[in-house]
Amino acid sequence: MEKSIVNNDNKFSVKGFGASGNLINGKSLKEMDIVRDKPKSDEVLIEVLYCGVCHSDIHQVNNDWKNTRYPCVPGHEVIGKIIEVGSEVSDFTKGQIIGVGCMIDSCQVCESCKNGEEQLCLGEHGATMTYNGYFNDPESDYNTFGGYSSHIVVNKEFLLTLPEKLELSSAAPILCAGITTYSPLKKAGIGKGSKVAIVGIGGLGHMGVQIAKAMGAEVTAITTKKEKQEEILGLGADKVLISDDKKDMEANELAFDFILVTIPYGFDINPYIPLLGVKGSLVTVGLLGDYEKPLNNMEVAKFNRSVGGSLIGGIKETQEVLDFCAEHNIAPEVEMIKIEDINNAFDKIKNEEVRFRYVIDMSK
Structure with a gap:
Protein backbone atom coordinates (compact mmCIF):
# COMPACT_ATOMS: atom_id res chain seq x y z
CA MET A 1 0.00 0.00 0.00
CA LEU A 175 -3.48 -0.10 23.34
CA CYS A 176 -6.80 -1.99 23.29
CA ALA A 177 -6.46 -5.56 24.58
CA GLY A 178 -4.09 -4.39 27.30
CA ILE A 179 -6.13 -1.46 28.61
CA THR A 180 -9.43 -3.32 28.23
CA THR A 181 -8.26 -6.00 30.67
CA TYR A 182 -6.02 -3.84 32.88
CA SER A 183 -8.70 -1.26 33.73
CA PRO A 184 -11.31 -3.58 35.34
CA LEU A 185 -8.59 -5.60 37.10
CA LYS A 186 -7.15 -2.41 38.58
CA LYS A 187 -10.55 -1.04 39.57
CA ALA A 188 -11.33 -4.35 41.30
CA GLY A 189 -8.23 -3.91 43.45
CA ILE A 190 -6.61 -7.12 42.24
CA GLY A 191 -3.37 -7.88 44.03
CA LYS A 192 -1.52 -10.43 46.09
CA GLY A 193 -3.93 -13.06 47.41
CA SER A 194 -6.69 -12.29 44.89
CA LYS A 195 -8.23 -15.29 43.16
CA VAL A 196 -9.01 -14.32 39.59
CA ALA A 197 -10.49 -16.20 36.63
CA ILE A 198 -10.08 -15.02 33.05
CA VAL A 199 -12.70 -16.45 30.66
CA GLY A 200 -11.80 -16.69 26.96
CA ILE A 201 -8.08 -16.80 26.23
CA GLY A 202 -7.82 -14.99 22.93
CA GLY A 203 -6.55 -11.51 22.10
CA LEU A 204 -8.00 -9.94 25.26
CA GLY A 205 -7.83 -12.94 27.56
CA HIS A 206 -4.17 -13.75 26.99
CA MET A 207 -3.33 -10.20 28.08
CA GLY A 208 -5.67 -10.48 31.08
CA VAL A 209 -3.88 -13.62 32.31
CA GLN A 210 -0.48 -11.96 32.14
CA ILE A 211 -1.62 -8.70 33.73
CA ALA A 212 -3.55 -10.35 36.60
CA LYS A 213 -0.56 -12.59 37.33
CA ALA A 214 1.80 -9.61 37.38
CA MET A 215 -0.56 -7.89 39.82
CA GLY A 216 0.03 -10.78 42.21
CA ALA A 217 -3.19 -12.75 41.74
CA GLU A 218 -3.69 -16.48 41.62
CA VAL A 219 -4.97 -16.83 38.06
CA THR A 220 -7.21 -19.49 36.55
CA ALA A 221 -7.81 -19.42 32.80
CA ILE A 222 -11.22 -20.69 31.67
CA THR A 223 -11.44 -21.94 28.10
CA THR A 224 -13.19 -24.46 25.85
CA LYS A 225 -9.89 -25.30 24.14
CA LYS A 226 -8.31 -28.30 25.83
CA GLU A 227 -5.53 -28.25 23.25
CA LYS A 228 -4.44 -24.79 24.44
CA GLN A 229 -3.80 -25.78 28.07
CA GLU A 230 0.01 -25.92 27.89
CA GLU A 231 0.15 -22.70 25.92
CA ILE A 232 -2.09 -20.95 28.44
CA LEU A 233 -0.01 -22.17 31.37
CA GLY A 234 2.97 -20.72 29.54
CA LEU A 235 1.36 -17.30 29.82
CA GLY A 236 1.54 -17.59 33.60
CA ALA A 237 -1.85 -19.04 34.52
CA ASP A 238 -1.77 -21.17 37.65
CA LYS A 239 -4.55 -23.42 36.43
CA VAL A 240 -6.72 -24.05 33.39
CA LEU A 241 -10.42 -24.82 33.76
CA ILE A 242 -12.34 -26.31 30.83
CA SER A 243 -15.76 -24.66 30.79
CA ASP A 244 -17.39 -27.64 29.04
CA ASP A 245 -16.35 -29.94 31.90
CA LYS A 246 -19.39 -29.83 34.19
CA LYS A 247 -17.66 -31.62 37.09
CA ASP A 248 -14.66 -29.29 36.92
CA MET A 249 -16.94 -26.25 36.90
CA GLU A 250 -18.91 -27.55 39.89
CA ALA A 251 -15.68 -28.22 41.76
CA ASN A 252 -14.76 -24.53 41.39
CA GLU A 253 -18.01 -23.04 42.70
CA LEU A 254 -17.40 -20.10 45.09
CA ALA A 255 -13.70 -20.20 44.14
CA PHE A 256 -13.05 -16.72 42.73
CA ASP A 257 -13.05 -13.15 44.00
CA PHE A 258 -13.19 -11.73 40.48
CA ILE A 259 -13.99 -13.07 37.02
CA LEU A 260 -13.14 -11.21 33.84
CA VAL A 261 -15.01 -12.50 30.78
CA THR A 262 -13.44 -11.59 27.43
CA ILE A 263 -15.74 -13.52 25.07
CA PRO A 264 -16.50 -11.07 22.21
CA TYR A 265 -19.88 -12.46 21.13
CA GLY A 266 -23.15 -13.38 22.82
CA PHE A 267 -22.72 -16.17 25.40
CA ASP A 268 -24.54 -17.67 28.37
CA ILE A 269 -23.24 -15.89 31.46
CA ASN A 270 -25.11 -18.08 33.94
CA PRO A 271 -22.59 -20.96 34.23
CA TYR A 272 -19.92 -18.52 35.43
CA ILE A 273 -21.88 -16.86 38.25
CA PRO A 274 -21.67 -19.84 40.67
CA LEU A 275 -17.87 -19.68 40.40
CA LEU A 276 -17.88 -16.35 42.26
CA GLY A 277 -17.34 -16.34 45.98
CA VAL A 278 -19.35 -14.33 48.49
CA LYS A 279 -19.49 -10.69 47.32
CA GLY A 280 -17.48 -11.64 44.26
CA SER A 281 -17.81 -9.72 41.03
CA LEU A 282 -17.83 -10.55 37.32
CA VAL A 283 -17.06 -8.02 34.59
CA THR A 284 -17.64 -8.58 30.89
CA VAL A 285 -15.41 -6.85 28.34
CA GLY A 286 -15.44 -7.13 24.57
CA LEU A 287 -19.17 -7.88 24.33
CA LEU A 288 -21.28 -4.93 23.22
CA GLY A 289 -24.59 -6.69 22.97
CA ASP A 290 -26.95 -9.10 24.68
CA TYR A 291 -26.04 -12.17 26.67
CA GLU A 292 -27.24 -15.35 25.00
CA LYS A 293 -29.67 -16.05 27.86
CA PRO A 294 -31.19 -13.82 30.55
CA LEU A 295 -29.14 -13.48 33.72
CA ASN A 296 -30.48 -15.59 36.61
CA ASN A 297 -30.45 -13.01 39.38
CA MET A 298 -31.08 -15.68 42.03
CA GLU A 299 -27.45 -16.79 41.65
CA VAL A 300 -26.29 -13.19 41.82
CA ALA A 301 -28.35 -12.19 44.84
CA LYS A 302 -27.91 -15.17 47.13
CA PHE A 303 -24.20 -14.50 47.72
CA ASN A 304 -24.35 -10.73 47.17
CA ARG A 305 -22.44 -11.05 43.93
CA SER A 306 -22.26 -8.33 41.28
CA VAL A 307 -22.13 -8.33 37.49
CA GLY A 308 -20.88 -5.43 35.42
CA GLY A 309 -19.22 -4.26 32.24
CA SER A 310 -16.22 -2.15 31.31
CA LEU A 311 -15.22 -0.12 28.26
CA ILE A 312 -11.48 0.26 27.53
CA GLY A 313 -9.94 2.94 29.82
CA GLY A 314 -8.83 6.56 29.81
CA ILE A 315 -5.61 7.96 28.39
CA LYS A 316 -3.84 8.18 31.75
CA GLU A 317 -4.76 4.58 32.49
CA THR A 318 -3.64 3.47 29.01
CA GLN A 319 -0.25 5.04 29.66
CA GLU A 320 -0.21 3.17 32.96
CA VAL A 321 -0.73 -0.20 31.29
CA LEU A 322 2.02 0.51 28.75
CA ASP A 323 4.40 1.28 31.60
CA PHE A 324 3.13 -1.72 33.60
CA CYS A 325 3.73 -4.10 30.71
CA ALA A 326 7.23 -2.73 30.20
CA GLU A 327 8.02 -3.05 33.92
CA HIS A 328 6.78 -6.64 34.11
CA ASN A 329 8.05 -7.81 30.71
CA ILE A 330 4.51 -8.44 29.45
CA ALA A 331 4.10 -8.62 25.70
Whole structure:
Protein backbone atom coordinates (compact mmCIF):
# COMPACT_ATOMS: atom_id res chain seq x y z
CA MET A 1 0.00 0.00 0.00
CA GLU A 2 1.32 3.43 -0.93
CA LYS A 3 2.23 5.95 1.78
CA SER A 4 2.06 9.10 -0.31
CA ILE A 5 -0.07 12.10 0.69
CA VAL A 6 -2.09 14.08 -1.85
CA ASN A 7 -2.84 17.57 -0.52
CA ASN A 8 -5.94 19.56 -1.40
CA ASP A 9 -6.62 22.85 0.44
CA ASN A 10 -7.34 21.93 4.10
CA LYS A 11 -7.64 18.24 3.39
CA PHE A 12 -5.39 15.47 2.16
CA SER A 13 -5.85 12.02 0.69
CA VAL A 14 -4.06 8.84 1.80
CA LYS A 15 -4.45 5.12 1.20
CA GLY A 16 -6.32 2.79 3.52
CA PHE A 17 -8.11 -0.52 3.68
CA GLY A 18 -11.81 -0.34 4.46
CA ALA A 19 -15.29 -1.70 3.79
CA SER A 20 -17.78 0.29 1.73
CA GLY A 21 -20.84 -1.61 2.95
CA ASN A 22 -22.48 -1.35 -0.45
CA LEU A 23 -23.89 -4.23 -2.49
CA ILE A 24 -20.94 -4.31 -4.88
CA ASN A 25 -18.00 -4.37 -2.46
CA GLY A 26 -19.89 -5.71 0.52
CA LYS A 27 -18.19 -5.87 3.89
CA SER A 28 -14.81 -7.22 2.84
CA LEU A 29 -11.91 -4.76 3.06
CA LYS A 30 -10.41 -3.22 -0.06
CA GLU A 31 -7.80 -0.58 -0.72
CA MET A 32 -9.41 2.86 -0.92
CA ASP A 33 -8.56 6.55 -0.82
CA ILE A 34 -9.26 8.26 2.51
CA VAL A 35 -9.78 12.00 2.82
CA ARG A 36 -8.58 13.44 6.12
CA ASP A 37 -8.55 16.97 7.54
CA LYS A 38 -5.09 18.46 7.87
CA PRO A 39 -3.82 18.62 11.46
CA LYS A 40 -5.11 21.51 13.55
CA SER A 41 -2.81 23.45 15.88
CA ASP A 42 -3.35 20.91 18.69
CA GLU A 43 -3.03 17.80 16.50
CA VAL A 44 -0.28 15.71 14.95
CA LEU A 45 0.02 13.77 11.70
CA ILE A 46 1.24 10.22 12.16
CA GLU A 47 2.65 7.71 9.70
CA VAL A 48 1.29 4.31 10.74
CA LEU A 49 3.97 1.65 11.32
CA TYR A 50 2.00 -1.13 13.03
CA CYS A 51 -1.69 -1.69 13.71
CA GLY A 52 -3.25 -4.47 15.77
CA VAL A 53 -6.26 -6.39 14.51
CA CYS A 54 -9.04 -6.46 17.12
CA HIS A 55 -12.19 -8.59 17.12
CA SER A 56 -14.07 -5.29 17.41
CA ASP A 57 -12.80 -4.43 13.93
CA ILE A 58 -14.71 -7.42 12.55
CA HIS A 59 -17.86 -6.56 14.48
CA GLN A 60 -17.73 -2.97 13.21
CA VAL A 61 -17.08 -3.91 9.58
CA ASN A 62 -20.00 -6.36 9.68
CA ASN A 63 -22.28 -3.84 11.43
CA ASP A 64 -22.92 -6.36 14.22
CA TRP A 65 -23.63 -3.49 16.64
CA LYS A 66 -25.97 -1.71 14.17
CA ASN A 67 -24.01 1.55 14.34
CA THR A 68 -21.39 1.22 11.59
CA ARG A 69 -20.72 4.22 9.37
CA TYR A 70 -19.44 3.30 5.95
CA PRO A 71 -16.90 3.50 4.57
CA CYS A 72 -15.46 1.77 7.63
CA VAL A 73 -11.67 1.83 7.97
CA PRO A 74 -10.85 -0.07 11.20
CA GLY A 75 -7.79 -0.07 13.44
CA HIS A 76 -7.43 1.30 16.98
CA GLU A 77 -4.15 -0.23 18.12
CA VAL A 78 -1.66 2.03 16.36
CA ILE A 79 2.08 2.45 16.64
CA GLY A 80 3.32 5.25 14.43
CA LYS A 81 5.84 8.01 13.76
CA ILE A 82 4.95 11.69 14.05
CA ILE A 83 5.71 13.45 10.77
CA GLU A 84 4.00 16.80 11.43
CA VAL A 85 3.10 18.66 14.64
CA GLY A 86 0.66 21.52 15.19
CA SER A 87 1.81 24.86 16.59
CA GLU A 88 0.35 24.13 20.05
CA VAL A 89 2.07 20.74 20.40
CA SER A 90 5.08 20.92 22.73
CA ASP A 91 5.30 17.53 24.47
CA PHE A 92 5.77 15.53 21.26
CA THR A 93 8.20 16.06 18.41
CA LYS A 94 8.53 15.26 14.74
CA GLY A 95 10.08 11.83 14.26
CA GLN A 96 8.92 10.50 17.66
CA ILE A 97 7.41 7.01 17.81
CA ILE A 98 4.11 7.05 19.71
CA GLY A 99 0.98 5.00 20.38
CA VAL A 100 -2.67 5.72 19.58
CA GLY A 101 -5.48 3.67 21.09
CA CYS A 102 -9.25 3.60 20.77
CA MET A 103 -9.85 7.37 20.95
CA ILE A 104 -8.38 10.37 19.15
CA ASP A 105 -10.31 13.16 20.91
CA SER A 106 -13.11 14.02 23.38
CA CYS A 107 -14.71 17.18 24.76
CA GLN A 108 -11.88 17.30 27.39
CA VAL A 109 -13.93 19.52 29.72
CA CYS A 110 -16.67 17.32 31.20
CA GLU A 111 -16.38 15.60 34.58
CA SER A 112 -15.40 12.26 33.05
CA CYS A 113 -12.67 13.76 30.88
CA LYS A 114 -11.27 15.81 33.75
CA ASN A 115 -11.16 12.60 35.81
CA GLY A 116 -9.10 10.85 33.15
CA GLU A 117 -11.96 8.74 31.85
CA GLU A 118 -12.31 10.14 28.35
CA GLN A 119 -13.94 6.90 27.18
CA LEU A 120 -16.92 7.94 29.31
CA CYS A 121 -17.02 11.47 27.89
CA LEU A 122 -20.26 13.30 28.76
CA GLY A 123 -19.88 15.88 26.02
CA GLU A 124 -22.43 16.38 23.27
CA HIS A 125 -21.01 13.61 21.08
CA GLY A 126 -19.08 11.53 23.61
CA ALA A 127 -15.54 10.42 22.87
CA THR A 128 -14.29 10.65 19.30
CA MET A 129 -13.30 7.10 18.50
CA THR A 130 -10.30 6.32 16.33
CA TYR A 131 -12.69 4.97 13.73
CA ASN A 132 -16.46 4.98 13.18
CA GLY A 133 -16.96 8.54 14.39
CA TYR A 134 -18.61 9.58 17.64
CA PHE A 135 -19.33 6.86 20.19
CA ASN A 136 -22.70 7.92 21.58
CA ASP A 137 -24.18 10.02 18.79
CA PRO A 138 -25.88 7.60 16.38
CA GLU A 139 -27.70 10.46 14.64
CA SER A 140 -24.46 12.07 13.49
CA ASP A 141 -23.00 11.22 10.08
CA TYR A 142 -19.51 12.28 11.20
CA ASN A 143 -16.96 9.55 10.52
CA THR A 144 -13.37 8.82 11.45
CA PHE A 145 -10.95 6.41 9.82
CA GLY A 146 -8.60 4.20 11.79
CA GLY A 147 -5.16 2.69 11.60
CA TYR A 148 -5.68 0.41 8.60
CA SER A 149 -4.29 3.37 6.68
CA SER A 150 -0.96 4.96 5.86
CA HIS A 151 -1.51 8.06 8.03
CA ILE A 152 -3.76 9.24 10.85
CA VAL A 153 -4.41 12.59 12.59
CA VAL A 154 -4.72 12.66 16.40
CA ASN A 155 -5.24 15.28 19.12
CA LYS A 156 -2.09 15.76 21.22
CA GLU A 157 -3.89 14.79 24.43
CA PHE A 158 -4.53 11.30 23.05
CA LEU A 159 -0.95 10.40 22.21
CA LEU A 160 0.81 7.76 24.28
CA THR A 161 4.50 7.42 25.07
CA LEU A 162 6.08 4.03 24.42
CA PRO A 163 8.54 2.76 27.05
CA GLU A 164 11.89 1.73 25.57
CA LYS A 165 11.53 -1.83 26.86
CA LEU A 166 8.51 -2.53 24.65
CA GLU A 167 9.07 -4.16 21.28
CA LEU A 168 7.37 -1.83 18.80
CA SER A 169 6.21 -4.56 16.45
CA SER A 170 4.26 -6.36 19.18
CA ALA A 171 3.22 -3.50 21.47
CA ALA A 172 0.16 -2.34 19.49
CA PRO A 173 -2.41 -4.70 21.13
CA ILE A 174 -1.63 -3.22 24.55
CA LEU A 175 -3.48 -0.10 23.34
CA CYS A 176 -6.80 -1.99 23.29
CA ALA A 177 -6.46 -5.56 24.58
CA GLY A 178 -4.09 -4.39 27.30
CA ILE A 179 -6.13 -1.46 28.61
CA THR A 180 -9.43 -3.32 28.23
CA THR A 181 -8.26 -6.00 30.67
CA TYR A 182 -6.02 -3.84 32.88
CA SER A 183 -8.70 -1.26 33.73
CA PRO A 184 -11.31 -3.58 35.34
CA LEU A 185 -8.59 -5.60 37.10
CA LYS A 186 -7.15 -2.41 38.58
CA LYS A 187 -10.55 -1.04 39.57
CA ALA A 188 -11.33 -4.35 41.30
CA GLY A 189 -8.23 -3.91 43.45
CA ILE A 190 -6.61 -7.12 42.24
CA GLY A 191 -3.37 -7.88 44.03
CA LYS A 192 -1.52 -10.43 46.09
CA GLY A 193 -3.93 -13.06 47.41
CA SER A 194 -6.69 -12.29 44.89
CA LYS A 195 -8.23 -15.29 43.16
CA VAL A 196 -9.01 -14.32 39.59
CA ALA A 197 -10.49 -16.20 36.63
CA ILE A 198 -10.08 -15.02 33.05
CA VAL A 199 -12.70 -16.45 30.66
CA GLY A 200 -11.80 -16.69 26.96
CA ILE A 201 -8.08 -16.80 26.23
CA GLY A 202 -7.82 -14.99 22.93
CA GLY A 203 -6.55 -11.51 22.10
CA LEU A 204 -8.00 -9.94 25.26
CA GLY A 205 -7.83 -12.94 27.56
CA HIS A 206 -4.17 -13.75 26.99
CA MET A 207 -3.33 -10.20 28.08
CA GLY A 208 -5.67 -10.48 31.08
CA VAL A 209 -3.88 -13.62 32.31
CA GLN A 210 -0.48 -11.96 32.14
CA ILE A 211 -1.62 -8.70 33.73
CA ALA A 212 -3.55 -10.35 36.60
CA LYS A 213 -0.56 -12.59 37.33
CA ALA A 214 1.80 -9.61 37.38
CA MET A 215 -0.56 -7.89 39.82
CA GLY A 216 0.03 -10.78 42.21
CA ALA A 217 -3.19 -12.75 41.74
CA GLU A 218 -3.69 -16.48 41.62
CA VAL A 219 -4.97 -16.83 38.06
CA THR A 220 -7.21 -19.49 36.55
CA ALA A 221 -7.81 -19.42 32.80
CA ILE A 222 -11.22 -20.69 31.67
CA THR A 223 -11.44 -21.94 28.10
CA THR A 224 -13.19 -24.46 25.85
CA LYS A 225 -9.89 -25.30 24.14
CA LYS A 226 -8.31 -28.30 25.83
CA GLU A 227 -5.53 -28.25 23.25
CA LYS A 228 -4.44 -24.79 24.44
CA GLN A 229 -3.80 -25.78 28.07
CA GLU A 230 0.01 -25.92 27.89
CA GLU A 231 0.15 -22.70 25.92
CA ILE A 232 -2.09 -20.95 28.44
CA LEU A 233 -0.01 -22.17 31.37
CA GLY A 234 2.97 -20.72 29.54
CA LEU A 235 1.36 -17.30 29.82
CA GLY A 236 1.54 -17.59 33.60
CA ALA A 237 -1.85 -19.04 34.52
CA ASP A 238 -1.77 -21.17 37.65
CA LYS A 239 -4.55 -23.42 36.43
CA VAL A 240 -6.72 -24.05 33.39
CA LEU A 241 -10.42 -24.82 33.76
CA ILE A 242 -12.34 -26.31 30.83
CA SER A 243 -15.76 -24.66 30.79
CA ASP A 244 -17.39 -27.64 29.04
CA ASP A 245 -16.35 -29.94 31.90
CA LYS A 246 -19.39 -29.83 34.19
CA LYS A 247 -17.66 -31.62 37.09
CA ASP A 248 -14.66 -29.29 36.92
CA MET A 249 -16.94 -26.25 36.90
CA GLU A 250 -18.91 -27.55 39.89
CA ALA A 251 -15.68 -28.22 41.76
CA ASN A 252 -14.76 -24.53 41.39
CA GLU A 253 -18.01 -23.04 42.70
CA LEU A 254 -17.40 -20.10 45.09
CA ALA A 255 -13.70 -20.20 44.14
CA PHE A 256 -13.05 -16.72 42.73
CA ASP A 257 -13.05 -13.15 44.00
CA PHE A 258 -13.19 -11.73 40.48
CA ILE A 259 -13.99 -13.07 37.02
CA LEU A 260 -13.14 -11.21 33.84
CA VAL A 261 -15.01 -12.50 30.78
CA THR A 262 -13.44 -11.59 27.43
CA ILE A 263 -15.74 -13.52 25.07
CA PRO A 264 -16.50 -11.07 22.21
CA TYR A 265 -19.88 -12.46 21.13
CA GLY A 266 -23.15 -13.38 22.82
CA PHE A 267 -22.72 -16.17 25.40
CA ASP A 268 -24.54 -17.67 28.37
CA ILE A 269 -23.24 -15.89 31.46
CA ASN A 270 -25.11 -18.08 33.94
CA PRO A 271 -22.59 -20.96 34.23
CA TYR A 272 -19.92 -18.52 35.43
CA ILE A 273 -21.88 -16.86 38.25
CA PRO A 274 -21.67 -19.84 40.67
CA LEU A 275 -17.87 -19.68 40.40
CA LEU A 276 -17.88 -16.35 42.26
CA GLY A 277 -17.34 -16.34 45.98
CA VAL A 278 -19.35 -14.33 48.49
CA LYS A 279 -19.49 -10.69 47.32
CA GLY A 280 -17.48 -11.64 44.26
CA SER A 281 -17.81 -9.72 41.03
CA LEU A 282 -17.83 -10.55 37.32
CA VAL A 283 -17.06 -8.02 34.59
CA THR A 284 -17.64 -8.58 30.89
CA VAL A 285 -15.41 -6.85 28.34
CA GLY A 286 -15.44 -7.13 24.57
CA LEU A 287 -19.17 -7.88 24.33
CA LEU A 288 -21.28 -4.93 23.22
CA GLY A 289 -24.59 -6.69 22.97
CA ASP A 290 -26.95 -9.10 24.68
CA TYR A 291 -26.04 -12.17 26.67
CA GLU A 292 -27.24 -15.35 25.00
CA LYS A 293 -29.67 -16.05 27.86
CA PRO A 294 -31.19 -13.82 30.55
CA LEU A 295 -29.14 -13.48 33.72
CA ASN A 296 -30.48 -15.59 36.61
CA ASN A 297 -30.45 -13.01 39.38
CA MET A 298 -31.08 -15.68 42.03
CA GLU A 299 -27.45 -16.79 41.65
CA VAL A 300 -26.29 -13.19 41.82
CA ALA A 301 -28.35 -12.19 44.84
CA LYS A 302 -27.91 -15.17 47.13
CA PHE A 303 -24.20 -14.50 47.72
CA ASN A 304 -24.35 -10.73 47.17
CA ARG A 305 -22.44 -11.05 43.93
CA SER A 306 -22.26 -8.33 41.28
CA VAL A 307 -22.13 -8.33 37.49
CA GLY A 308 -20.88 -5.43 35.42
CA GLY A 309 -19.22 -4.26 32.24
CA SER A 310 -16.22 -2.15 31.31
CA LEU A 311 -15.22 -0.12 28.26
CA ILE A 312 -11.48 0.26 27.53
CA GLY A 313 -9.94 2.94 29.82
CA GLY A 314 -8.83 6.56 29.81
CA ILE A 315 -5.61 7.96 28.39
CA LYS A 316 -3.84 8.18 31.75
CA GLU A 317 -4.76 4.58 32.49
CA THR A 318 -3.64 3.47 29.01
CA GLN A 319 -0.25 5.04 29.66
CA GLU A 320 -0.21 3.17 32.96
CA VAL A 321 -0.73 -0.20 31.29
CA LEU A 322 2.02 0.51 28.75
CA ASP A 323 4.40 1.28 31.60
CA PHE A 324 3.13 -1.72 33.60
CA CYS A 325 3.73 -4.10 30.71
CA ALA A 326 7.23 -2.73 30.20
CA GLU A 327 8.02 -3.05 33.92
CA HIS A 328 6.78 -6.64 34.11
CA ASN A 329 8.05 -7.81 30.71
CA ILE A 330 4.51 -8.44 29.45
CA ALA A 331 4.10 -8.62 25.70
CA PRO A 332 1.18 -9.59 23.49
CA GLU A 333 1.65 -12.81 21.54
CA VAL A 334 1.37 -11.65 17.94
CA GLU A 335 1.60 -12.85 14.36
CA MET A 336 2.66 -10.22 11.83
CA ILE A 337 0.73 -9.86 8.58
CA LYS A 338 0.65 -7.56 5.57
CA ILE A 339 -2.33 -5.24 5.10
CA GLU A 340 -3.15 -7.09 1.87
CA ASP A 341 -3.82 -10.22 3.96
CA ILE A 342 -6.39 -8.58 6.23
CA ASN A 343 -9.48 -10.34 4.88
CA ASN A 344 -7.85 -13.73 5.36
CA ALA A 345 -6.90 -12.68 8.89
CA PHE A 346 -10.52 -11.70 9.61
CA ASP A 347 -11.65 -15.15 8.49
CA LYS A 348 -9.12 -16.87 10.72
CA ILE A 349 -10.16 -14.78 13.73
CA LYS A 350 -13.82 -15.63 13.15
CA ASN A 351 -12.89 -19.32 12.90
CA GLU A 352 -10.71 -19.05 16.05
CA GLU A 353 -7.66 -20.08 14.08
CA VAL A 354 -5.42 -17.19 15.17
CA ARG A 355 -3.04 -17.97 18.04
CA PHE A 356 -3.73 -14.77 19.98
CA ARG A 357 -3.40 -11.50 18.03
CA TYR A 358 -2.58 -10.32 14.50
CA VAL A 359 -0.59 -7.12 13.94
CA ILE A 360 -0.38 -5.45 10.54
CA ASP A 361 3.19 -4.48 9.62
CA MET A 362 2.96 -1.23 7.68
CA SER A 363 6.51 -0.13 8.43
CA LYS A 364 7.89 -1.21 5.02
